[in-house]
Amino acid sequence: MSRWRPPPEKSTALITREGHERLKAELDQLWRVQRPEVVKALAAAAAEGDRSENAEYTYRKKQLAEIDRRVRYLSKRVPALRVVDQAPADPEAVFFGAWVELERLDTGEVARYRIVGPDETDAGAGWISIDSPLARALLKKRIDDEVEAQLPGGPARFAIVAVDYEV
Numbered sequence: 028m029s030r031w032r033p034p035p036e037k038s039t040a041l042i043t044r045e046g047h048e049r050l051k052a053e054l055d056q057l058w059r060v061q062r063p064e065v066v067k068a069l070a071a072a073a074a075e076g077d078r079s080e081n082a083e084y085t086y087r088k089k090q091l092a093e094i095d096r097r098v099r100y101l102s103k104r105v106p107a108l109r110v111v112d113q114a115p116a117d118p119e120a121v122f123f124g125a126w127v128e129l130e131r132l133d134t135g136e137v138a139r140y141r142i143v144g145p146d147e148t149d150a151g152a153g154w155i156s157i158d159s160p161l162a163r164a165l166l167k168k169r170i171d172d173e174v175e176a177q178l179p180g181g182p183a184r185f186a187i188v189a190v191d192y193e194v
Contacts, residue, residue: 038145039157041123044112046147047105054101057094065091104146114192121165121190123157128189129165132173137188142166161185 042050069087078084115122121142128139138153142165145156155162164176168187175184 036158040108040144041111041157042108042144042146043124044110046144047108047110050101050105050108050146054098054105057098057101062091062094062098065094108144108146118192119169119190121168121187124192126189126191126193127165127187128191129185130188132184132186 065087069084069091072081072084072087075081075084111123114124121127123142123144126139126141128137130137140161141152141154142157142162143154145158148154148156148159157163157166160178161176164174164185165187168174170187170190172187173184174187175182
Protein backbone atom coordinates (compact mmCIF):
# COMPACT_ATOMS: atom_id res chain seq x y z
CA MET A 28 0.00 0.00 0.00
CA SER A 29 1.44 3.38 -0.94
CA ARG A 30 1.54 6.51 1.17
CA TRP A 31 0.47 8.73 -1.73
CA ARG A 32 -2.43 11.05 -1.01
CA PRO A 33 -4.13 13.37 -3.44
CA PRO A 34 -3.13 17.01 -2.93
CA PRO A 35 -5.59 19.03 -0.84
CA GLU A 36 -7.83 21.54 -2.55
CA LYS A 37 -6.32 25.00 -2.78
CA SER A 38 -7.70 27.24 -0.07
CA THR A 39 -8.86 30.77 -0.73
CA ALA A 40 -6.05 33.31 -0.32
CA LEU A 41 -8.12 35.94 1.50
CA ILE A 42 -7.57 37.11 5.06
CA THR A 43 -8.73 39.91 7.36
CA ARG A 44 -6.27 42.57 8.52
CA GLU A 45 -6.31 41.15 12.08
CA GLY A 46 -5.67 37.60 10.83
CA HIS A 47 -2.78 38.77 8.66
CA GLU A 48 -1.17 40.58 11.59
CA ARG A 49 -1.59 37.45 13.77
CA LEU A 50 0.09 35.22 11.18
CA LYS A 51 3.00 37.66 10.75
CA ALA A 52 3.41 37.85 14.55
CA GLU A 53 3.36 34.04 14.79
CA LEU A 54 6.03 33.75 12.08
CA ASP A 55 8.19 36.34 13.83
CA GLN A 56 7.73 34.62 17.23
CA LEU A 57 8.65 31.22 15.80
CA TRP A 58 11.67 32.43 13.85
CA ARG A 59 13.18 34.95 16.28
CA VAL A 60 12.23 33.54 19.70
CA GLN A 61 11.19 29.88 19.78
CA ARG A 62 13.54 28.46 17.16
CA PRO A 63 16.75 29.90 18.71
CA GLU A 64 15.68 28.59 22.14
CA VAL A 65 15.06 25.09 20.76
CA VAL A 66 18.37 25.11 18.86
CA LYS A 67 20.24 25.99 22.09
CA ALA A 68 18.43 23.23 24.00
CA LEU A 69 19.13 20.78 21.17
CA ALA A 70 22.84 21.63 21.19
CA ALA A 71 22.96 21.13 24.96
CA ALA A 72 21.18 17.76 24.66
CA ALA A 73 23.52 16.67 21.86
CA ALA A 74 26.54 17.49 24.03
CA GLU A 75 25.37 15.00 26.67
CA GLY A 76 26.66 12.03 24.70
CA ASP A 77 24.83 8.98 23.36
CA ARG A 78 22.01 10.37 21.22
CA SER A 79 20.26 7.05 20.68
CA GLU A 80 19.17 6.92 24.33
CA ASN A 81 18.80 10.67 24.86
CA ALA A 82 15.08 11.52 25.20
CA GLU A 83 15.77 15.26 25.44
CA TYR A 84 17.69 15.17 22.14
CA THR A 85 14.89 13.22 20.39
CA TYR A 86 12.22 15.57 21.73
CA ARG A 87 14.10 18.71 20.68
CA LYS A 88 14.73 17.32 17.17
CA LYS A 89 10.99 16.74 16.74
CA GLN A 90 10.18 20.15 18.17
CA LEU A 91 12.63 21.82 15.79
CA ALA A 92 11.12 19.94 12.83
CA GLU A 93 7.62 21.13 13.81
CA ILE A 94 8.80 24.74 14.10
CA ASP A 95 10.62 24.55 10.76
CA ARG A 96 7.56 23.05 9.08
CA ARG A 97 5.31 25.85 10.39
CA VAL A 98 7.87 28.54 9.49
CA ARG A 99 8.17 27.13 5.96
CA TYR A 100 4.37 27.14 5.55
CA LEU A 101 3.92 30.67 6.95
CA SER A 102 6.81 32.13 4.96
CA LYS A 103 5.13 30.93 1.76
CA ARG A 104 1.52 31.58 2.78
CA VAL A 105 1.74 35.10 4.28
CA PRO A 106 3.03 36.81 1.09
CA ALA A 107 0.44 34.97 -1.01
CA LEU A 108 -2.53 36.20 1.04
CA ARG A 109 -4.68 39.15 -0.02
CA VAL A 110 -5.83 41.33 2.88
CA VAL A 111 -9.47 42.41 2.72
CA ASP A 112 -10.05 45.29 5.10
CA GLN A 113 -12.97 47.24 3.67
CA ALA A 114 -16.68 46.60 3.58
CA PRO A 115 -18.14 45.73 0.17
CA ALA A 116 -20.10 48.20 -1.91
CA ASP A 117 -23.35 46.39 -1.02
CA PRO A 118 -23.37 46.03 2.81
CA GLU A 119 -26.67 44.13 2.81
CA ALA A 120 -25.25 41.16 0.91
CA VAL A 121 -23.01 38.47 2.43
CA PHE A 122 -19.36 38.67 1.39
CA PHE A 123 -15.96 37.99 2.95
CA GLY A 124 -15.63 39.49 6.44
CA ALA A 125 -19.37 39.64 7.11
CA TRP A 126 -20.97 38.81 10.42
CA VAL A 127 -24.07 36.81 9.53
CA GLU A 128 -26.89 35.97 11.92
CA LEU A 129 -28.74 32.83 10.87
CA GLU A 130 -31.89 31.12 12.06
CA ARG A 131 -32.02 27.38 11.52
CA LEU A 132 -35.47 26.75 10.05
CA ASP A 133 -36.04 23.27 11.50
CA THR A 134 -35.06 24.06 15.11
CA GLY A 135 -35.38 27.84 15.37
CA GLU A 136 -31.81 28.14 16.74
CA VAL A 137 -30.12 31.46 16.05
CA ALA A 138 -26.36 31.57 15.49
CA ARG A 139 -23.91 34.30 14.49
CA TYR A 140 -20.91 33.59 12.24
CA ARG A 141 -18.16 35.64 10.67
CA ILE A 142 -16.85 34.60 7.26
CA VAL A 143 -13.04 34.70 7.33
CA GLY A 144 -10.10 33.15 5.52
CA PRO A 145 -9.16 29.49 6.03
CA ASP A 146 -6.02 30.48 7.98
CA GLU A 147 -7.93 32.28 10.72
CA THR A 148 -10.96 30.12 11.50
CA ASP A 149 -12.02 29.78 15.13
CA ALA A 150 -15.14 27.73 15.82
CA GLY A 151 -15.37 28.96 19.40
CA ALA A 152 -15.54 32.58 18.26
CA GLY A 153 -17.94 31.75 15.40
CA TRP A 154 -15.38 32.43 12.67
CA ILE A 155 -15.97 30.07 9.74
CA SER A 156 -13.84 29.62 6.65
CA ILE A 157 -14.99 31.10 3.37
CA ASP A 158 -14.27 27.62 1.95
CA SER A 159 -16.77 25.93 4.28
CA PRO A 160 -20.07 24.62 2.85
CA LEU A 161 -22.11 27.04 4.96
CA ALA A 162 -20.09 30.09 3.92
CA ARG A 163 -20.22 29.05 0.24
CA ALA A 164 -24.02 28.79 0.49
CA LEU A 165 -24.26 32.23 2.14
CA LEU A 166 -22.10 34.21 -0.29
CA LYS A 167 -24.00 36.91 -2.21
CA LYS A 168 -27.24 36.21 -0.33
CA ARG A 169 -29.24 38.96 1.43
CA ILE A 170 -31.31 39.40 4.57
CA ASP A 171 -34.45 37.19 4.59
CA ASP A 172 -32.99 34.84 1.95
CA GLU A 173 -33.15 31.15 2.72
CA VAL A 174 -30.13 28.94 2.09
CA GLU A 175 -29.48 25.23 2.27
CA ALA A 176 -26.06 23.88 3.20
CA GLN A 177 -24.70 20.37 3.37
CA LEU A 178 -23.29 20.16 6.91
CA PRO A 179 -21.51 17.18 8.48
CA GLY A 180 -24.78 16.24 10.22
CA GLY A 181 -26.72 16.38 6.95
CA PRO A 182 -28.47 19.10 4.98
CA ALA A 183 -29.74 22.11 6.91
CA ARG A 184 -31.86 25.11 5.94
CA PHE A 185 -31.22 28.59 7.28
CA ALA A 186 -32.79 32.04 7.00
CA ILE A 187 -30.49 35.06 7.04
CA VAL A 188 -31.61 37.36 9.87
CA ALA A 189 -28.86 40.02 9.79
CA VAL A 190 -25.67 40.95 7.94
CA ASP A 191 -23.11 43.27 9.49
CA TYR A 192 -19.57 44.39 8.65
CA GLU A 193 -18.55 45.87 12.00
CA VAL A 194 -14.89 45.81 12.88
